[in-house]
Amino acid sequence: MSQRISFAKARGLSAVLDARPIHTDTAGDVTVCILTTQREWIPCLWALVSFYEFSQCRYPLAIYDDGSLSSSSHRAILRLFPNASIIDRRCADLVMPRALAEYPNCLRFRRGHPNAPRIVDLPLLCASPRILMLDDHILFFARPERLVQRLCDLEPGQFVFGRDANDCYACSRDQILEWFGVEVGERVNCGIMLAEISDFKYELLESWLGNSQMNCHSWAEQTLWAMYAGKKRSVFLGQEYDVTACPTIESACVLKRYPEPSRRAVYDEGIARVEGELERRGVFGR
C-alpha cells in the first residue's frame, strides 16, 4: 500500500514539471505570494499552476524560499514561471534586520517562527500595494470566480480571507480583545488571503508581539493577520473557499485545502483530479 502511494506520489508530483510555462506579469497592483520549502516545493507548484491556469490571471508572482530550496528546485520553478521572483531567505536576511532595526520583537518572531516571513518579510519585499497570499497545500479545481472578482473590485483597506472550521488563533477572541483591544473576525483563515500592504504598520505587530503567547504559537501568524485586518476590515470569500474536513472532492468544488492531518490526500485524490482537469486544457506538453 505504502509503495503504491509513494509511486503515485512520485508520478503525480513530477507531472507538474511538464506543464507549459506560465508567463506572469512583472509588475502590477497585486502580487501572488507563496512561502515554500524544499519538502513542499512541488505541491507548491501544483497550487500555483492550478491557480494561474484556472483563474487565467497573470499577476506577478513572488515565491519565498525559506532557505532550504536547492538550486535545481530554483531552476525548475523558473522554468515553469520564468517571470517569478524567488526571494531567497539568505538575501532577505540581509535586508530585513536593517529595515526592522527599530522593531526587535518583529525580528525575534521572524527568527523563531517558520511562517513569520509571510507577515514580516513579504509586506516589505513585495513592491505592489496588495498581495494575494496562498498556502502551498491548496489545489484549485475550477475558476475561482469570487476570488477573481474580489481581486478586481476590492475596496482600499479591505482584507479578504477564507474561513476555518473553527477559530484557530494563538488565544481566544475574547483574550485578544482583552489583551490587545482588537476585535477579530470569526474563523479567519489566511491560507488564501488578499491583503492591503501599502504603508504596512510594523509598530502594531511590534506591540502585539511583545506578548509571549503570540511569539511561539503555531497559529501566531494567522492571529496577527486577523488582528491586523480587524473585524471591520475583514471580508470573507464564499463557503466554497472554507477549510473543510470533507474526505471527497465534490463536483462543484472550486478548491480544496490540505492542511497537515489531511496532507496525504493531496497525493491520493487532489493532484489526480487537478491533473485530469489541466490535461483536458492541454496544459501539459505531452
Next chain:
Amino acid sequence: MYFHEIHRGLRTLRHGAKATFFHGWPYLRNRYLRTLPTDYSDGIRTPTSGSLEIHLLTCARDFQMALWSALNLTIMCGKKCPLFVHEDGTLSPKMLAVFRRYFPDARMIGAREANAASESAYAEYPCLLSLRKRLKPFWKLTDFALFCEAPRFVILDSDQLFFAAPHELLRGPSSAAHLFLRDFVSTYSVGRECTGFRLAPRVACGLGNVAREALDFERMECFLRSGMVDLERCDMWIEQTLWALECGEAGVEYLPEHYAIALGPGWKGKTAKHYIGPSRDYFFTEGVPVVEQMLRDECAGSQVLKQSEA
C-alpha cells in the same frame, strides 16, 4: 593583521566551498575556472569623451565582476559612453592589463593619481577627506565627480548586470537632478532624528545617473560637521547617506521596478539586477551565462555587419 587576512581568506574559502556545493558546476565554472568573457578580448572601442560617462570603482576581489559589469553596460549602451575605471590600489598589474586589453580607450585611474587629485581638490573639506581615507566605497562620491568631464555620469557597481538596454538609466531623470535605484528601505548612517537636512528616502547608490554640477560638497561637509554622524566609527553607509542628502536637496527620480535589487534567482522581465550580499552567487550562476550569451550574439551580429560592409 595577518590573523585578519587569514581569517578573511578562510571565510572566502568556506563561502566558495558552500556556494559550489549549493549551485554546482555553473558556479564553479563561472566563478573560478573560466574567469573572463571570451568574446571581445581584442578590445571594445569606446569614445574618450561624451555627454554621459560611465564610472566604475573596483578592487581585486570584485575585479572579475567589474569586468562583466563594464562589458555588459558598454555593449548595452551601444559603446557610446566613455568608460572611467577607478581602482582602489588593490588591482595587480595583470588585472590592470586585462582591463586595458578589453577597454583600450577607457580611462584607468589608479589609487595614487586619485589620492593626489582628491587631496588637493577637497583640501577645504577635511571631513570628506578623512572619510575618503578610511572608507574605499566613499571614493565613488568624491572621485567620480572629480574625474568626470561630462555634465552627467553613471555610477556603476561591480555587482550590477543588465539584461536589456537600460534606456531609462541612459536617458536620465526628466525633471529632477539625479536618478537612482530604489532600495527596499532607507539604509543610512543616521536615523530619523536627522534635523536640518533633507534625505531622500530609499536611495540605493549602486546604480544611478548623476548631474555633476548639482553635487554640493560644501553641503556634504556641513552635514558631516553637524555631529549627527560619528566620523571615526561610521560604516560604509555614510556614502549612501550623502547621496541621499544630495538627492533630497537637488531632487531625485527613481529607476522603474524592472531595475531590481536581487533577493534571489530570476532575471526575466528585468532590465537590470543589482546582486547584493548573498545574492552575489546568483551573479555567476544566472547572470553571467545570460550576459555571456547576449555578448556572443552581439559580437556575432557585429561581425556579420562588418563582413557585409566589406
